[in-house]
Amino acid sequence: MTTTAPPGIRDELFGPRRRAVTVGIVLLISLVAFEAMGVGTAMPALVADLGSVRDYSWPFVAFAAATVVGTVAGGRWCDARGPRRVLLGAPVLFGTGLLVAALAPSLPVLLVGRVLQGAGAGAQGVAVYVLVALVYSPAARPAVFALISSAWVVPSLVGPPVAGLLAEQASWRWVFGGLLPLVVLALVLVAPVARRQEPPSRPAAARRGLVPAAVVAATAVAAVSWAADHTATTPLTGGLVGVLALAVLLPAVRVLVPRGTLLARRGVAAVVAGRGLLSGAFFTATAFLPLMLTEVHGWSLTAAGLPLIVGSLGWSASSAWQGRRPELSRPVLLRAGFACVGLALAGLLLVxxxxxVPWLALPLWALAGTGMGLGFSSLSFLLLAASAPERVGFHSSAAQLADQLAQAVVIGIGGALLAVLASVTGGLTALVVLLLGMAALGAALAPRTAPVAG
Structure with missing residues (x-):
C-alpha cells in the first residue's frame, strides 16, 4: 500500500506512529466493501441452499436496514463517549455476523447474521470518520480519504470473481467465513490507537428520538425494497407500500440529519444533502447500467461489468490526485465532480x-468514476471541516444515512419506472433523466458546502 502524497503527509500516514492505524482503517473499509461486492455474486448459491427465489432480496434488505440503525447508534455513541468502544466493538459485531452467516443452517439464522453484519458495518463506518478527525491533521485528510476510496477499488475488482469462485469450488459459506482472519487483523491494528481515545470534554446534547427514528427509517428502507421487488407483479400493492414507506421515511430523516439538510442550507447541511445527491445519482446508475447493456444491447454479464471496473479505476485515480493537492478548494472540486457525473449521465442518453451506442458506456463511466473520486473525497473533507469535535459522530452518521437512503429510494423509483412504463428502454431513459437532474442540482448547490465562517 503506497501513497504519492507530499513527504510530510506521507510520514503522517505511514510513519511509525500512524502506520498501523492507517492500514487498519483501510482494511476495515475493505472488508465491508468486499462483503458488499461479493455477497451478490454468491447469493444465487446461498438462496438455492437455504431458501427459494422468493427470498432473494431479504439478505440484502436485512443488511441495509441494520446498517441504518448501526450508523445512527454508532454516531450517537461516538459523540457522547468517544469512538473507542465503537472502534473495538463494531468489528467484533461485524465478525460475529460473518460467523453466524457462515454457519447458518437456515435462512432465518442467516438473516440474523446479516443484521449483525449491517449493524457492525454502519457503526464502524462512522467511527472511522471520527477517528480520522481525531488522529490526522486537516492537511493529511484528503490523502486519508483517498486511501479510504481506494479501499473500495480492489474489492470491486476482485470481490465478485473471488466470491463466485468460492461459491462454485468450495461453498458460499467461505464468502463470509473467509474474512474472519482479516477482521481480527484489522482489530489488532486499530486497537492501540482506539484505546487511547478519551470521551469528549464537552459532549454534545443528544437530539431526541435518534434511535427510534433510525428504526423507523430502517423499516421504511425495507418496505421500499419490498415495493420495488413487487411493483411488477402487484403494481397496486407495491405502489401503495412504496408511497406509505416514503411518507414515513421523510419525518424520520428530518430527525436523523442536521437541520436544513432537506433545503441544503449553507454549511454541513449542504454537505449532507450533497452526499445524498451524489451517491443516489452515481450508485443508482451503476445498479442499472448492466441491465441497460444486457437487456437493450444483448451484452453478456461479463461484458456488462466492464464499465463498472473502469468506473472504479477512475474513482481511485481521481481520488488519489485530489489527495496530493490539499490546497485546492473542495467546493470547486465537488462542483467538478458533479459535472463529471452529470456529463456521463447525459451521455447515457445515447446508450x-x-x-x-453501447460501447460509449466505457468512457462515460470512467468519467463518472472520476467525478466520484473528486466529489466523494471532497464531501468527506468538508464534513469534518464543518463539524465541531463533539458533532463529528452525528454529522458522519447523517452523511452515511443520506448515502444509504438516497440509494435505496432512487433505486426503488428506478424499479417502479421499469414496471410502470412496461418498457426497459423507456424506464431506463426516464431514470437517467431523473439522475441527471440530481447531478445538476448537486453542481448548483456545491458552493453552499463551503464551511460557514465563525
Whole structure:
C-alpha cells in the first residue's frame, strides 16, 4: 500500500506512529466493501441452499436496514463517549455476523447474521470518520480519504470473481467465513490507537428520538425494497407500500440529519444533502447500467461489468490526485465532480435507446468514476471541516444515512419506472433523466458546502 502524497503527509500516514492505524482503517473499509461486492455474486448459491427465489432480496434488505440503525447508534455513541468502544466493538459485531452467516443452517439464522453484519458495518463506518478527525491533521485528510476510496477499488475488482469462485469450488459459506482472519487483523491494528481515545470534554446534547427514528427509517428502507421487488407483479400493492414507506421515511430523516439538510442550507447541511445527491445519482446508475447493456444491447454479464471496473479505476485515480493537492478548494472540486457525473449521465442518453451506442458506456463511466473520486473525497473533507469535535459522530452518521437512503429510494423509483412504463428502454431513459437532474442540482448547490465562517 503506497501513497504519492507530499513527504510530510506521507510520514503522517505511514510513519511509525500512524502506520498501523492507517492500514487498519483501510482494511476495515475493505472488508465491508468486499462483503458488499461479493455477497451478490454468491447469493444465487446461498438462496438455492437455504431458501427459494422468493427470498432473494431479504439478505440484502436485512443488511441495509441494520446498517441504518448501526450508523445512527454508532454516531450517537461516538459523540457522547468517544469512538473507542465503537472502534473495538463494531468489528467484533461485524465478525460475529460473518460467523453466524457462515454457519447458518437456515435462512432465518442467516438473516440474523446479516443484521449483525449491517449493524457492525454502519457503526464502524462512522467511527472511522471520527477517528480520522481525531488522529490526522486537516492537511493529511484528503490523502486519508483517498486511501479510504481506494479501499473500495480492489474489492470491486476482485470481490465478485473471488466470491463466485468460492461459491462454485468450495461453498458460499467461505464468502463470509473467509474474512474472519482479516477482521481480527484489522482489530489488532486499530486497537492501540482506539484505546487511547478519551470521551469528549464537552459532549454534545443528544437530539431526541435518534434511535427510534433510525428504526423507523430502517423499516421504511425495507418496505421500499419490498415495493420495488413487487411493483411488477402487484403494481397496486407495491405502489401503495412504496408511497406509505416514503411518507414515513421523510419525518424520520428530518430527525436523523442536521437541520436544513432537506433545503441544503449553507454549511454541513449542504454537505449532507450533497452526499445524498451524489451517491443516489452515481450508485443508482451503476445498479442499472448492466441491465441497460444486457437487456437493450444483448451484452453478456461479463461484458456488462466492464464499465463498472473502469468506473472504479477512475474513482481511485481521481481520488488519489485530489489527495496530493490539499490546497485546492473542495467546493470547486465537488462542483467538478458533479459535472463529471452529470456529463456521463447525459451521455447515457445515447446508450439507453435500442439504436444507441453501447460501447460509449466505457468512457462515460470512467468519467463518472472520476467525478466520484473528486466529489466523494471532497464531501468527506468538508464534513469534518464543518463539524465541531463533539458533532463529528452525528454529522458522519447523517452523511452515511443520506448515502444509504438516497440509494435505496432512487433505486426503488428506478424499479417502479421499469414496471410502470412496461418498457426497459423507456424506464431506463426516464431514470437517467431523473439522475441527471440530481447531478445538476448537486453542481448548483456545491458552493453552499463551503464551511460557514465563525
Amino acid at each position: 439507453t435507446p435500442t439504436w444507441g
